[in-house]
Amino acid sequence: IIKRGELQLTTEQRRRMLESKRRQIINYIARSAVDPRTKTPIPPQRIEKAMEEAKVTVDLYKGVEEQAAAIVKAIARVLPIKIARARFTVRVLPEIAPRVAQDIRRLGELKAEEWGKDGSFRVEFEVPAGLQVEVIDRINKLTKGGAEVKVEVVW
Structure with a gap:
């Protein structure tokens, strides 16, 4: 474990960590993005729904900001959004x-x-x-x- 830097997680731990990371990304996008047509903030629920529609996956080991940029591009096809x-x-x-x-x-x-x-x-x-x-x-x-x-x- 120490040499390779890999830690085995239980399915439950991994699921909780992924959900936490997903929430962080959704909140980051909700804080930073707007609907370009109305210039109003987009609620987290709409961002979450757009992520599901665009079949976006969250990487547990990548940073929130790094993933947020890629996710905004991916969901832009289903939801008008701009940082x-x-x-x-x-x-x-x-x-x-x-x-x-x-x-x-x-x-x-x-x-x-x-x-x-x-x-x-x-x-x-x-x-x-x-x-x-x-x-x-x-x-x-x-x-x-x-x-x-x-x-x-x-x-």
Whole structure:
């Protein structure tokens, strides 16, 4: 076992590990992909169904990101899907800007930020496209509706 690097797994262990890997891949794709026609996130259930229709197999020993790219190509025949990122531009009112600026910066990959002369805060950041709804909800919760949000899906 040590020399060849192979570990014998029981059928049950292997099945559980494969199911876990499959879930990880589905969740990764759901976070990163959108329907190119509507630019909206695709629910995990639809991705799972498309994988079954396309007869996609999951490799237990390959990484999630590596397999996700190949799986997206395979299911693109049955489901309109594209890996994308969502670019957010958020402008926060001066009254709440100092309080929420730090939290908003942490929501995604920061691209630009600027403080206005009036005390308002404008920030631009990117997240995987499938996380749009969660990020908008988080911004609304932080600012209690005191923010202007623009979202653009970039391929």
